[in-house]
Amino acid sequence: MAEWFKARAWKACVGLYPTGSSNLPLSASLLDPPPSQAHPSDMPLAEPILKELGQLLGLERVLTAQEDLIPYSFDGTAALREMPGCVVFPKTTQEVAQLLQLANHHRIPVVTRGSGTGLSGGSVPSPNAIVLCLVQMNRILELDQANLTLLAEAGATTQAISDATTAAGLFYPPDPGSMKISTIGGNVAENSGGLRGLKYGVTRNYVMGLEVVLPNGEILWTGNKCVKDVAGYSLKDLFVGSEGTLGIITQVLLRLIPKPASKKTMVATFAEMDQAAEAVSAIIAAPIIPCTLEFLDRITICCVEDYAKIGLPLDCEALLLMETDGHPAVVAEEAAHMEQICRAKGSTDVRVARDDIDAALLASARRSAFSALARVAPTTILEDATVPRSELAKMIRFIQEIAKKFNLRIGTFGHMGDGNLHPTCLTDERNPEEMHRVELAFKEIFAEAVRLGGTITGEHGIGIAKKSFLPDFAGNAQMRVLRELRRTLDPNQILNPGKMFDLA
Numbered sequence: 001m002a003e004w005f006k007a008r009a010w011k012a013c014v015g016l017y018p019t020g021s022s023n024l025p026l027s028a029s030l031l032d033p034p035p036s037q038a039h040p041s042d043m044p045l046a047e048p049i050l051k052e053l054g055q056l057l058g059l060e061r062v063l064t065a066q067e068d069l070i071p072y073s074f075d076g077t078a079a080l081r082e083m084p085g086c087v088v089f090p091k092t093t094q095e096v097a098q099l100l101q102l103a104n105h106h107r108i109p110v111v112t113r114g115s116g117t118g119l120s121g122g123s124v125p126s127p128n129a130i131v132l133c134l135v136q137m138n139r140i141l142e143l144d145q146a147n148l149t150l151l152a153e154a155g156a157t158t159q160a161i162s163d164a165t166t167a168a169g170l171f172y173p174p175d176p177g178s179m180k181i182s183t184i185g186g187n188v189a190e191n192s193g194g195l196r197g198l199k200y201g202v203t204r205n206y207v208m209g210l211e212v213v214l215p216n217g218e219i220l221w222t223g224n225k226c227v228k229d230v231a232g233y234s235l236k237d238l239f240v241g242s243e244g245t246l247g248i249i250t251q252v253l254l255r256l257i258p259k260p261a262s263k264k265t266m267v268a269t270f271a272e273m274d275q276a277a278e279a280v281s282a283i284i285a286a287p288i289i290p291c292t293l294e295f296l297d298r299i300t301i302c303c304v305e306d307y308a309k310i311g312l313p314l315d316c317e318a319l320l321l322m323e324t325d326g327h328p329a330v331v332a333e334e335a336a337h338m339e340q341i342c343r344a345k346g347s348t349d350v351r352v353a354r355d356d357i358d359a360a361l362l363a364s365a366r367r368s369a370f371s372a373l374a375r376v377a378p379t380t381i382l383e384d385a386t387v388p389r390s391e392l393a394k395m396i397r398f399i400q401e402i403a404k405k406f407n408l409r410i411g412t413f414g415h416m417g418d419g420n421l422h423p424t425c426l427t428d429e430r431n432p433e434e435m436h437r438v439e440l441a442f443k444e445i446f447a448e449a450v451r452l453g454g455t456i457t458g459e460h461g462i463g464i465a466k467k468s469f470l471p472d473f474a475g476n477a478q479m480r481v482l483r484e485l486r487r488t489l490d491p492n493q494i495l496n497p498g499k500m501f502d503l504a
């Protein structure tokens with residue numbers, strides 16, 4: 001286990017554990033002042049609390065057996081795991097509210113979980129926490145053609161939302177690589193991006209309203225179907241990206257847009273990294289904003305080809321996946337222009353998809369990048385250092401130098417069009433000496449990203465993995481406001497304690 005991850009994880013998690021029995025009826029017990037006695041972190045969830053949870057949801061929706069809890073002890077982040085006290089599966093907002101009242105009363109940590117695909121440790125349990133998993137709240141409640149909105153429960157998968165939208169001839173653009181299983185609640189809580197972020201933006205740009213259960217069990221609605229609404233602070237924007245620390249999102253109202261009439265997909269390969277970076281700059285300066293402008297480096301290309309057998313050339317340093325969508329005439333013109341730019345910048349091979357099947361095959365070069373890299377080594381640490389587009393070539397070169405300096409295998413791919421890179425270290429968490437080098441390497445990578453005017457995370461969030469970098473990045477004034485907001489909304493610190501930042 002990587003101590004540098006673990007150490008960051010739980011130092012703030014003291015004094016938040018169950019205080020034992022409550023035989024009062026749930027509603028009455030919740031009105032009482034909370035017990036003052038705090039329990040040590042290694043104390044399991046008390047039987048009476050498990051009994052209360054069972055009475056609330058039914059025993060079949062409360063997991064307590066060790067073997068049942070193991071799948072909920074980690075998320076998509078390498079080298080982080082912790083056993084929860086139990087896992088509960090509410091089916092309604094009212095149940096979520098009652099669960100939070102109970103947890104707040106007993107000061108039990110609650111870790112909200114969608115599908116657990118997060119890459120910063122956000123849904124890794126605090127020790128003995130209640131993991132509140134929303135996957136059974138997965139209904140699509142309404143698709144409103146007149147207002148171009150979709151209302152869904154938070155546990156609906158991104159794919160289900162995309163499918164329902166497509167079936168109505170409309171378009172929901174955010175497409176995280178995990179969309180087949182990630183939930184819309186998780187997407188909102190992380191403000192997830194995706195391959196279409198360059199042209200269409202990220203999840204936040206499509207959230208019109210949210211139903212949120214606050215830590216004390218109050219249910220709050222923020223936002224509505226109006227295109228314009230400036231009444232009060234924009235609270236929905238506070239909950240977008242809040243990583244399960246301020247409230248539990250139970251319903252999401254999303255903005256939909258018309259479906260683009262056509263799309264063209266192409267792949268260009270380059271003998272040198274700088275040629276690819278220059279092609280990206282020239283495409284944007286053209287000005288063309290493709291819906292997808294993704295990048296793979298040599299290590300990633302080789303792993304993808306070995307895994308997916310797409311027919312990618314293995315003798316190149318960089319690959320760009322480009323997609324343009326919209327009116328067919330505009331798409332044809334933009335595609336021809338992008339091809340011309342890539343060739344002018346030195347691309348030796350530009351492959352344009354012949355049809356939808358070919359397009360899906362080319363796009364799979366990028367979509368399978370993470371899985372392809374993950375096969376190569378026991379531990380895959382994927383980060384998302386992000387820089388302004390103009391600094392991309394510098395940042396990619398820096399990552400390559402760092403890999404050499406620390407003798408590590410780092411494959412890099414990512415959203416070239418929006419400066420969001422995924423340096424991915426292929427390592428082995430059982431080797432503490434190598435993990436120490438990984439830690440040092442990423443420290444330098446984040447410092448360089450910030451020095452170039454970028455950020456420590458473009459889309460994966462802070463969670464546990466990036467927690468130690470936030471104070472320096474955000475500065476004192478911002479940290480003070482962040483802490484005050486969290487104390488105000490969650491005075492007993494039950495929601496995702498120890499994540500994102502410490503309150504002390």
Ligand SMILES: Cc1cc2nc3c(=O)[nH]c(=O)nc-3n(C[C@H](O)[C@H](O)[C@H](O)COP(=O)(O)OP(=O)(O)OC[C@H]3O[C@@H](n4cnc5c(N)ncnc54)[C@H](O)[C@@H]3O)c2cc1C
Nearest residue numbers: 114115116117118122177178183185186187189193244249
């Ligand atoms: C293969 C792969 C590809 C990926 N590609 C992308 C990508 O392209 N872009 C991108 O941005 N991310 C990507 N991710 C990261 C991840 O999929 C996203 O962060 C996703 O939004 C997480 O959704 P989830 O349902 O799995 O949430 P979880 O991992 O379960 O939770 C994530 C965080 O959100 C909180 N949370 C979850 N649901 C709620 C809720 N209803 N209310 C309040 N808080 C909640 C959790 O407490 C946790 O802090 C990828 C991950 C993998 C494994």
